[in-house]
Amino acid sequence: MKSSSNEELENNNAWSKVLLARKITRFRSLEMIKNVFDSFIPLHGDRGIGDDKSIIGGIALLNHQAVTIIGQQKGNTPREMEYHQYGMTKPEGYRKSLRLMRQAEKFRRPIICLIDTPGAFPGVLAEENGQAEAIARNLYEMANFTVPIVSIIIGEGGSGGALALGVANRVFMMENAVYSVVSPEGCASILCKDSRKAPDMAGNLKVTARDLKNYGVIDEIISEEGTNEVIFNRIKQNINKELLRCSQLNGEEVRKERIEKFRKIGSEITFTQYDTRVKKS
């Protein structure tokens, strides 16, 4: 049994990470792409209804290796934030991502996803254009690609809107990023009918990189120590290392590894008895 002061400390820590992850001055996808990769060429549109401003997509080189990059963009000023829909992706954004990922599969390019969103865009048009179907389709198709996928949660990993770019062979999280099924505010307003309980819920939901690493849901934490330049270099090294590892696998092995990674979450469940961890609390 944890003492209440320890628990409070942990909750505060989780909440402080939420605030850090959302900080307007934080590094964004576009800046990261320009600093980590060479010869970036942005590509646009879902070939259906539009070009979503929350998704930066394109092709680039990483140490001479061609890659496809998809990044959720937020911006660093209120105006930029508004332009990029605060990083909230619409169905056309997920479909643009999927189009570029299919292209990556065709040209045998690894896919790098940078995740930074409070969640999928909640709007009338987004629903009308099949937000649920768009996210579901990404999950379905990402499972099947035979080129490596690397996802990095760089800021906010908000629910299905983040996961739609998160079905990867390796999932990295920046040290101060958060990843959650629901925003702490949303959870607090539904469960406690009081959004002011959000800091407590942030702790309960276990949203920090350290928690998720302990659960084995993410693979590695990337330290945020140092200047942005140092951090970007660290990110580059991590992606490089991962692509080098995947280069030892054939396409089918890459696909299987990714499916197995998600398949195993919950496969240990025995369909008979009470979980012993529950009785302690």
Next chain:
Amino acid sequence: MAQNLFVKCKECGTIIERKKYAENNDVCNVCDSYGTLDYKKRLAMVIDHDTFEETNIHTGFYNPIDFPGYLEKHEKIKSKTGLTEAIVTGKACINEQKVMIGIMDTRYMMGSMGIIVGEKVTRLFEDAKELKYPVIIFTASGGARMQEGIFSLMQMAKTAAAVSSFGESGGLYISVLTNPTTGGVSASFAFLGDIIVAEPGALIGFAGKRVIEQTINEVLPPNFQTSEYLFEHGYIDMIVERKTLKDTLGQILKIHSQEENQIFQ
């Protein structure tokens, strides 16, 4: 006594004889609105009598992130409904054709998907792939279960991958969307059916109405996020009334079962 003999329509408030209401598949005979079905009623409505064999029965409880109050909530629902999870899965026959079937039940935490629901759905597709049975799932869910945090979110990826593997092997998956199908369930296996059927008037969508109203400050159109609305926008193959649901499913299964006569390989 009187309460057991009559039901009140939640939509128009009409008092209806329970027997008549049941004969009409829990559909109000005045306003045509659909009542919520528990899994037993749903099974009785769509499968051949006495053909259900339940699989992956889970009677325990799992609290992967030790979420406060979760166990108490589970115990409360369990003692009230006898349910220990939000989905029942198994084998059954529909018009004498074998299927793997999953039925979500909103009485258990609004049909939300946690690790056990995700695991049961995944095994349903894996078993169906092995047995070469079609899959039919009746979805009814508020979405991913908050109390299981990131593990609930991961079930979206897991179940979508399971549909994917099953689909690649050539299996037929019919998804039947019932009231409500939203959030993480609509954004994973619910919208991945080869054929997507919906019941009339069901609430179907991704984001909650209140969230849309509050964050975006938009006025919601009439019919927003209903089966009919989704149908008009091209996201659903057909809206099917309860009285013809079993036969419709039976016909779809029949058309897909003509393998021995299949000349286009």
